[in-house]
Amino acid sequence: MITSRFRITLCASLIFASQISAAESTSKEVISDGPYIDVHASALTVNWICNDQVKRKQVNLEGVSLPYGFTDCGLTANTSQLTFDKQLIEFQGVKRVAALSDLHGQYDLMLTLLKNNGIINAQNQWAFGDGHFVITGDIFDRGDKVTEILWFIHDLEKQAEQAGGKIHLLLGNHEVMVLNGDLRYLHPKYVKAEKLLETPFDQLFNQDTILGRWLRSKPVLVKINDHLYAHGGFHPQLAEDKVTLDTINKTFKSHLVEKELPKKREGFARYLHKTHGPIWYRGYFKDDGATAEELDLLLKHFDVNHIVVGHTSQKKIETRFKGKVIAIDSSIKRGKYGEVLFIENGKHERGTLEGKRKPLMK
Structure with missing residues (x-):
C-alpha cells in the first residue's frame, strides 16, 4: 500500500522532474528577449x-529626444519618459470601463482578446477612446512573453492618455514576487535569459531601469465610480479597523521591495504583504472566508457597490455574493481562453475571446 506521505513525495518529485525537463528543453531553444533599458545620468x-x-x-x-524607440530582432519598445509619477487611485464620472487580470506572459492571446473586444485596433493601437482599462496584476511568470506585454502596455498607456482614456495597471502578487527576487515561477526562457545576461532576473527591473521605475509607480488598488479593483481583494478587518484606501496603497507601496528598505517590513506593512493583504487575499472564494455581512461592511466602508478581483482562476468571468464580487481571472495564463469585463451605463458584460458580449450573471 502506498502511504499518503509517499504519494506526496512521489508527486513532488515528478513535478520537480518535469520542471527540470522543461528548463533543459528551453535551454536548448534559441531565444530573443528584451530590451532591458538602464537609465544613467547622460545615457x-x-x-x-x-x-x-x-x-x-x-x-x-x-x-x-524622447520618445525613444527600439526595434531589433522582432523586439520593440517605446518610451517617452525616464521617471514616473505615482498614480491616482480614485476616479469618478468614467463612462466606460474594461478590466481583465492575470495575463502571465500570454502576449499573443492578450492581443487577440483585446482586438476582438475593441480595446485595440488591427494595428495594435489604442481604440477604446476615453474609456478606462484596468489590469489587476500578474503580467509576470508562467508564460514566455512577459517582456513583450510590459513594453506593449507601457506604450499603450501613453496612447490611452492622448485619447482621453486611461490604463490602470495594478500590482499583483507576481509583480511583487519578481521585484523582491522570488523567481520560483519564472518561465524557463527567462531562466536562460538571466544566465545569458549574467544578471538575476529581478535586477533587470531594478530602480535604475525604465520598466523597474514604471512598475514601482503602479498602485495596488484603484476605485473607479462605484467599483473597487485589486488583484486579490480586501480582508474584512480593513473595514473593521476603518483603514482608508489611501493608507492601504501608500503603506503597501512604501514597503514594496524589502531589500530596498532600511529594515524588514513589520506591523501593518507586513500584514499587507502577507496572506490577508490585497495581492494575496482569496477570502471571497473560500467556504471559511468572508461572510455576506463582512462583505457588506467592506462595501459600505469603501463606499462602493462592487469589488473586482483577479488572482483566483475561473473558467470565465464570474460573480460571488450576488454580483457584489466580480472575479475576472478567466485563466488567460493557460494560453487557451480569456475574457474582458465591460462596465457601461450600469451594465456588466463579459467580452469573450471571439469578441461577443454576454451578460454577467449574478
Missing part, C-alpha cells in the same frame, strides 16, 4: 538578446 544602456546572442548599446541622452 541609456540598452540590453537585449537576439537569437541567443547578447546585444548592448549606449544611447547618448544629449543627442536623442
